Amino acid sequence: MTTTTSTTAPLTPPAPRTGRRGRPRWAPWAATLWALGYGLTALGWTLTGDGYPIDPADPNSTMALLGDVPADAGAPLFAAVALAAAGTGAVMARYRPGAPVPHWWRRFAVGFGGSLAVVLLVVVPTTRLLALLGYLPMIVFRAPFDAEIRADVAEQLGVDYLHQFVALIGGFLWAAATVAYARRTAGSCVRCGRPDRSGRVAAVRRWGRTATYVAAAIPALYAGTRLLWAGGVSMGMSERQMDEMASDGALQGALWLGAFALVGTVLTLGLVQRWGEAFPRWVPVLGGRAVPVRLAVVPATLVAVLVTSGGLGMVKASLVEGVFDAEDWAAFGPALLWPAWGVALGWGTLAYWLRRRARCTDCGLG
Structure with missing residues (x-):
């Protein structure tokens, strides 16, 4: 009779592929x-x-x-x-x-x-x-x-x-x-x-474009509602609430957030567009040069984290605290999609990094 120790036996990994500048x-x-x-x-x-x-x-x-x-x-x-x-x-x-x-x-x-x-x-x-x-x-x-x-x-x-x-x-x-x-x-x-011995890299890259489009669509929906309010269209918002927002200056904030979200949509699309890898020719000084990978990855990662966290908070408030009001659905409804936005943006950002990473200076693979 034999026994197995696969769950407790020490794992002796092969010699790691890292150099003196290893991370x-x-x-x-x-x-x-x-x-x-x-x-x-x-x-x-x-x-x-x-x-x-x-x-x-x-x-x-x-x-x-x-x-x-x-x-x-x-x-x-x-x-x-x-x-x-x-x-x-x-x-x-x-x-x-x-x-x-x-x-x-x-x-x-x-x-x-x-x-x-x-x-x-x-x-x-x-x-x-x-x-x-x-x-x-x-x-x-x-x-x-x-x-x-x-x-x-x-x-x-x-x-x-x-x-x-x-x-x-x-x-x-x-x-x-x-x-x-x-x-x-x-x-x-x-x-x-x-x-990569697991195939995860291939899977992330395969779905990266789809995830990026999802990550761009959700803030566009949010931006659309806010820009409509700023234009006087009360879509998903009661007239009473619109009047209150207009009187206390909240519509200006809505306009700003809508414009900011729209900019986020455009920048997100850069993760799968040529201009997200090289600055367009018409950009002064930088035109034609490669976009630094970290310039795209770092802010996108931070936004993905905060959007996921904030979206889960919105979902909690809606389901547990009963904050959501069907009459004013646009005030809260688009935010319920933020967890999906954050996950999709994180996925698309990871796929962008995997696609653009150069040959490694430590292991020589690439």
Whole structure:
């Protein structure tokens, strides 16, 4: 009779294809330090009862996925998870290429790190960050000349915003650390992930164009409703609500958000268009030059994360809090598609990066 040890036997990956400039040896250490700092801070919230950044009494908490978590439950939970993450990250960071890794540990570390990254990027942030991103260009343009806007911004930016920014930083650090660890323990190139033995790269690229069109269509729908309102057409909005928006200046904000979303639609299409890879000839100085990959990937990734998080908050408010009003469906309805927008944009951005990445300087594959 024979027994199998496939679930517990150490995994000895082949020699990794990384060079001296290989990516992210610092990523697991950075994620570990972040988790340790956050865990100690949350422990302070637990012991002192002060500083907890989530206020269930805040009216905006209805659209926050964690808005209903009180301090006496949230603070110790955050502390425990973060300190456990610090221990896990330290083990991941101390891994040496070629060393045997138990199957169960690799699955746990990759699953835990990936789940933590998702929570920090999607669950912790609220619609406030997305709103700030949407209004940021207008704020930058008008704030130097409008004292009222400066006062409103100063009043709104509080500890909850700081907490969400910190969570975003931690989410990206843990995403980078988990990807780096998964690649190193699989014997793939830490910088680029090649070679792809699973076929995932081909699948992502195959559906990348479809995902990009979906990601462009949803903000176009949102923009259409806002631009119609600004033009005086009350589609999906009661006349009473339209009058209220016109009297308090909200239609100007709707016009801005509609124009911003329309710009987002155009830029999203660039992920599958020639001008998304090389600047058009008519662009001064840059015409004909290749578009830097990060110039497209970094902002698109950030928008995908915030749109997914904000959209899930909208869905929560609609289903749980009963905020959705059928009479004024356009005020809230298009936002219920935002989770699909975020996922599609993330998929299209990944496909764009996979298509445009150059031959790797570490492993030489490409």
